[in-house]
Amino acid sequence: MPYDPSEYPPFAVTVDLVVLTVRQHALCALTVRRGEEPFRGQWALPGGFVRADEDLATAAARELAEETGLLAHDSGSRHAGAHLEQLATYGDPSRDPRMRVVSVAYLVLAPDLPAPTAGGDAGGAQWAPVGRLLGTGGPAGERLAFDHATILADGVERARSKIEYSSLAAAFCPVEFTVGELRRVYEAVWGVPLDPRNFHRKVTGTPGFLVPVGGTTTRQGGRPAQLFRAGGASALNPPMLRPEG
Amino acid sequence: MPYDPSEYPPFAVTVDLVVLTVRQHALCALTVRRGEEPFRGQWALPGGFVRADEDLATAAARELAEETGLLAHDSGSRHAGAHLEQLATYGDPSRDPRMRVVSVAYLVLAPDLPAPTAGGDAGGAQWAPVGRLLGTGGPAGERLAFDHATILADGVERARSKIEYSSLAAAFCPVEFTVGELRRVYEAVWGVPLDPRNFHRKVTGTPGFLVPVGGTTTRQGGRPAQLFRAGGASALNPPMLRPEG
DNA sequence: ATAATAGTGTCTCTCAGACACTATGAG
DNA sequence: CTCATAGTGTCTGAGAGACACTATTAT
CATH class of the missing domain: 3.90.79.10 (Nucleoside Triphosphate Pyrophosphohydrolase)
Structure with a gap:
């Protein structure tokens, strides 16, 4: 060498x-x-x-x-x-x-x-x-x-x-975001629709994944949605499953 | 530039x-x-x-x-x-x-x-x-x-x-190997023991993951074990779960 | 016989996927 | 009112984890 x-x-x-x-x-x-x-x-x-x-x-x-x-x-x-x-x-x-x-x-x-x-x-x-x-x-x-x-x-x-x-999808969102906005990120990146109810249950049920920040917003229309920040948990276990994978 | x-x-x-x-x-x-x-x-x-x-x-x-x-x-x-x-x-x-x-x-x-x-x-x-x-x-x-x-x-x-x-663990094995040998690879790489029965059910139950090649071997001692080759399925879905992850 | 590993079966609990249903805003 | 999205509940089926149990070899 x-x-x-x-x-x-x-x-x-x-x-x-x-x-x-x-x-x-x-x-x-x-x-x-x-x-x-x-x-x-x-x-x-x-x-x-x-x-x-x-x-x-x-x-x-x-x-x-x-x-x-x-x-x-x-x-x-x-x-x-x-x-x-x-x-x-x-x-x-x-x-x-x-x-x-x-x-x-x-x-x-x-x-x-x-x-x-x-x-x-x-x-x-x-x-x-x-x-x-x-x-x-x-x-x-x-x-x-x-x-x-x-x-x-x-x-x-x-x-x-x-x-x-991982919780990396939050990198596509502003600092504070709603569950629906995060879901639309997944849908755009994967190119498939996701069930809003199951998605909500999954991400809010994973400890440390989302941190509620207190406010609400109606920027997507419809009922006001809670605002969240990305939590410290970077690993998502079990993972979110990509449909038709 | x-x-x-x-x-x-x-x-x-x-x-x-x-x-x-x-x-x-x-x-x-x-x-x-x-x-x-x-x-x-x-x-x-x-x-x-x-x-x-x-x-x-x-x-x-x-x-x-x-x-x-x-x-x-x-x-x-x-x-x-x-x-x-x-x-x-x-x-x-x-x-x-x-x-x-x-x-x-x-x-x-x-x-x-x-x-x-x-x-x-x-x-x-x-x-x-x-x-x-x-x-x-x-x-x-x-x-x-x-x-x-x-x-x-x-x-x-x-x-x-x-x-x-993925089926990459088979890359650590010879061309033909047994389920037990494959399990010992996982145990060595992860540094944790795995349940032999559940492991066997998981890898043999995933279509395309293992291809039976016909013979048996007793090179590990005990009852003769079937020999397999790695199958064409490179993706393992749902994944094998690493304990305490 | 014992010891070793191979392989199957069975139970429970978690969770993803499929809904129905209610809640709260804008128009 | 309607329409949109938010959020909760409920059922079912797949599968992981925790076993008991049997099978087949070597010694």
Whole structure:
């Protein structure tokens, strides 16, 4: 295992972000318009180079803040930050036509945001339903640049399976939310309808999963609903079962 | 996003392997003795540099073959290969004192092997119980080099949770195995005893999980046990429940 | 015989899935 | 009033956990 710098091939290392949110009953991903070749004009996942003295997660959080203004927290904390976790790493030698690039993808789950603040160097940014981006449920329209469709698909699958056995779905909600809003998150992420009564019984019956915060709201119409915060229990046991699994 | 080579910082990219197996009722990991500084003489996870035109998974499979002679299969196939999957990527700027190294860790689940064939450039190789390597259940003896204790802990946790809802535990067994042998794998990986009757009912009652292969064996003593192969069903639903979870 | 493991059966309790039903707001 | 959503109750069937019991080998 020699470490002579001339002995190892040099790589560029980037982070790519799969930023997911739920908007109008649909799971959406943040995409940016590429301003340069290759894939100029196509949509891509936000991302960028890791700096020389920067940790991978730090680079991901920095890119997230540049693109959306969101503050990420790795885990724990209660303020209105987004959930950020490492997804996977993609390093096929031909994934970038110009050079050898290894990309560490991060998954971000964010509450519904007003509008992408196309900050930084990206030409434009928009939320797009993942069904359209992945060609499942709509015209197989604009494909994502590079291998970003694969990365996005992996991120969506991770999100779908993780909300089964964790309280991560609350990351898609504002700080205070109702049981019905949380249920609509599950329905959007899984793409299936859930029984409101059984869902209510399940989430309110799991100790530590939801913490009542006192108030009520009628922002969904109908009878006023209690407001909750996400509880400390991050594990959901037994898990919420995804129908037709 | 400029791609001028002088604009991006160069990284070295390596793969590190968490190779797990079950030996004598204990979950064990493959470790190699470091022959160079830093951490000379300490145990470390096997691994090495990714070559210039090599995919990450290919590099992991190559290192695995060099260290153990095992052939990995990404998924599918039925022959006596080991299971290999990407685990996570570690890139703290200070994780290697000499240079900026990003390491993509892979998890390998292998059946019990005769003995590590300390091939390649590693000075020596051995199977060590993960409890001893991680300091939980024994003297906090020789710590692993670099951040390899963290990587190993992540790999063990991945293996523990994955056998809950998949047929991956069979990757620790020879091609043909008995229900009792499979149960002892679960007990070793989770570190808890399981009820033999309930376990038998669960795994034989799940369609496609086990395929009877016809013969019997008494290699465990007692009444002869039927031999099975792993079935095509990779998902286990509902999952096997880990006690005291 | 004993000791070991393999395999089946049976009971209970929890819980998911399927409802019906009531409660409280907006229009 | 109607319509929407919130929240509770009730039944049923699947299955996990906790056993007892029988079967088949080695010694």
